[in-house]
Amino acid sequence: MSKTVKSDERLFTIMEALKQREEAGVTELAKAVDLPKSSVHVHLSTLEKHDFVVKENGRYSLGLRFLDYGMIARNGRELYDIAKVKVDELSEKTDEQVWCITEENGKAIYLCGGSGEHAIQTDTYVGKQAELIDLAGGRAILANLPEPRRSEIIDGYEFGPESAFSDRETLIETLDTIRSDGIALNTEHYVKGVNAIGAPIIDNTGRVYGALSIAGPTHRLKGDFVENELSDLLLGTTNEIGVNLTYK
Amino acid sequence: MSKTVKSDERLFTIMEALKQREEAGVTELAKAVDLPKSSVHVHLSTLEKHDFVVKENGRYSLGLRFLDYGMIARNGRELYDIAKVKVDELSEKTDEQVWCITEENGKAIYLCGGSGEHAIQTDTYVGKQAELIDLAGGRAILANLPEPRRSEIIDGYEFGPESAFSDRETLIETLDTIRSDGIALNTEHYVKGVNAIGAPIIDNTGRVYGALSIAGPTHRLKGDFVENELSDLLLGTTNEIGVNLTYK
DNA sequence: AAAATTGTTCACTCACATCGAACGATTTAC
């Protein structure tokens, strides 16, 4: 790993601790990150000066300056621009939850989503980070990533009873199936009672931009309906997005 | 101003410079912020390690980690949660652009927006920061802010030919009118060809949460239609949100 | 093939981030 700035690292640690609570005081944060109050205090003051945190009668919380940066980061992605309309269409047509994710530094990030009227509610939100391996869409991405890259990511995983896959071989087999099928069907559910399917978004050059997924209750997403009807709808949409990304 | 961490300040300067371009190299950024390449480089490495920037073949750009923080900051606001549905409804009903803004550190921040099919296109985006004084919604907020607070913000303004108001008195007069009217009608347009109206969102305790605004082309937003029909629609919505915020 | 950029690394040095103690201002306890 290359050299980093310790002060920045501390800043990020404090930010992360603050993110995990709605709001917090200096003492509470100092305890959480195991640093002197005075240190935490100057960092918070610096953050506040630049609107990255807000102070309301002595309690700190995340500022909306992050929203500014976050939206610009998202709007800069061609994938987002092209996918958002299609995601809305697909969620309305299927009446289920539809998500568009992308890969960044080996992790999955939710770019945007849409929900039909009867769609399930989950704790997922735009901007959320997750492991590629845990999501239907993430597996679809992983399965289609070029080889030096894919192994780099997989090397970072720990297999075992905690993981969704017991060992590396099982994962590779699953990914191979997903690649040849063109779609990932989550039979082993990440969340209990929820099924999901995911398909990769790839342009004509083979570059993997991300994936789309449809999630719904197991009693609706099963059998022929998922394997044929829904899969075709999903693949049609990801295909369309892929083409638009090629000739943008 | 209280003490701050210089390293953090530098970090923010680099982030800001990066935000203003789609992507950039180390040398370009170093020139922009007037710092040695090596300094910019370690800060970027630190940012990259935490997913706040992404490096793609030597060029840096904002990472999606900001989206994570930004969405959590936004979702934590009760105003957003309650307003977003109403904003969508209102934009559909009026077929114009509708925005919900809030105030943070004396500045306006766009929380969410909706657009009718025939709505105008502007360079506004969710998360964008603007001066309260420049927006119809911002003036509606300013007009209803409690007194010690309002003056603090106004004290930060510079009046003159550059500003929308020539002097402090003119602004105060306008704000008084807005407060008694309950609505801000932008006759002097912030953007040429665009008219806007704004109304504050206030709960029963008098706390100002933000404002809603409707923007559209001058040829559609004029005369009786704006002053009666649209105004009533807007006030009805902000009223509703205010009540919901009281009994949440 | 040479020249001019690029991103990255390294070691020296003094600015400044860190820290614990002390300060007022609140809040809690009784």
Added chain:
DNA sequence: GTAAATCGTTCGATGTGAGTGAACAATTTT
């Protein structure tokens, strides 16, 4: 109603590590 506890904030002493410019390697341009 007072005392005790806890809060956020300030400050000066100290030694860590951020900043720096030069050198390096890897591109890209000429």
